[in-house]
Amino acid sequence: MTYKTIVNGDLTFDINQEALNQFDAIKISDSQFHVLNHNETFNAKITKSNFNKKTYTVTVNNNTYDVAIMSDLDILIKDMGFEVGAAKRVNDVKAPMPGLILEISVKEGQEVKEDDPILILEAMKMENVITAPRDAVIKHIAVKNGNAVDKNQLLIELE
Structure with missing residues (x-):
């Protein structure tokens, strides 16, 4: 090597x-x-x-x-x-798997730090905490509590 x-x-x-x-x-x-x-x-x-x-x-x-x-x-x-x-330039948080939105921990306009929890996605009877990929401001929340989502569906946009 x-x-x-x-x-x-x-x-x-x-x-x-x-x-x-x-x-x-x-x-x-x-x-x-x-x-x-x-x-x-x-x-x-x-x-x-x-x-x-x-x-x-x-x-x-x-x-x-x-x-x-x-x-x-x-x-x-x-x-x-x-x-x-390069991964830190992510502006969209998408569903890593199909599931159900149990809880949204942020609001539009809120500042978040990298790895802050932003929502909980239930998939296959497990709760998955989805975290912010970078320091950002929440631009738009595309889902609501109780929504069923597909894999790669837009959940949250970041500024």
Whole structure:
């Protein structure tokens, strides 16, 4: 497997498994490492990390670097336009399955945060809490309590 690393937004390095196997690092603490590379020693510290976005801020010998790491799969997903962030542009909340609207927890014009519950959909005798896909304002509620809905039917529009 090959990893593409982007340092400070403009320097790109490809790192393969062989290079990783030759990497000599000793963990000093949860965020600090002593690194030996080509007979040179480096003190490295991870000062910030976002595991989901695979971004890190690393200080090496008192120099700070912003590093993004992408695998072959991450690159393919990005090239196909299926990045995690792309899903956050969703403006319509649709029914994931056929069911019955039991409760609507929001009103038009209300602000919601990502993952806030917006309604409860009963399907196959189970209550499914449908949450906001992103921070937004409720633009339009297309259903009412007690409505039966089909899969992919519009439930709520977001601004």
